[in-house]
Amino acid sequence: MGEKLNGDFEIEPKIFTKILVAVDEDDSQSSINAFNYAVTTAKRLNVPLGIVSILEVGDFNIFDTLSPEVLDERRAQVADDLAGYVNKARSFGVKDVTAYSGEGKPGVVIINDILPDVNADLLVCGSKTKPLTGRKRVFLGSQASYMSQNAPCSVIVVR
């Protein structure tokens, strides 16, 4: 509930000091909207930008079901995509750009492993949607939803 302040407060300017954007390995338009917002904002505020991509492990165990060769290929693809994003951000004019990667459930890995390391105060993600049986669509992917609910920092879902 919090304390009721009855208007008795001064505005404190709130400016983010480090931004982390999650780019998705298999949903490019959603990633690109989030990425465009993140680079535009990092450049304007002149703050460091982290870019994270997680090799997604869903309900099946990717490490068991994929051959080592295919797994290596997918890891290389994530690294390659990430390098592309980093180059684009630098070309756009963001000075301080760092890439992060991981493997697992994106929301969980980003909240538990990446964010504490990066220490960002704004997490940027796309609004990946998936068609679901029996519903027209969900408006927010489960990973973005998980991050909005569990991040210790502010989270923006970009549409």
Place this chain on the structure above:
Amino acid sequence: MGEKLNGDFEIEPKIFTKILVAVDEDDSQSSINAFNYAVTTAKRLNVPLGIVSILEVGDFNIFDTLSPEVLDERRAQVADDLAGYVNKARSFGVKDVTAYSGEGKPGVVIINDILPDVNADLLVCGSKTKPLTGRKRVFLGSQASYMSQNAPCSVIVVR
């Protein structure tokens, strides 16, 4: 899902053109964080700011259970709080500020009634938390969660 673009895209600067911030009638610290971010951003981007407060109708029917006098008092309190926020935003330097109000479930009313009218491309809300039986706390209030999932525009949950 979406189309896989393989890095073959140009960055398009993404800047919000109209901001709507939801201020809460009974959770001031959460509202204030959201409000501070919204005014800071509206001023920096020099874009119009809408401020919305919804007289919350929860599981009980406030219109039946409250006396007309108490209801009038609560409506007046919401209007008063809202006027205070508008004045603060203007004093801070946001030129174009408009107040909006409504009654009902905040998330639903904001998405269905207020947003289509305001036409904002960024909705700002706090991360109101409530203690729940059997859990330590939830990290995101149900209204913010509803808005993140259902808004047609970008949503930022400010912490």
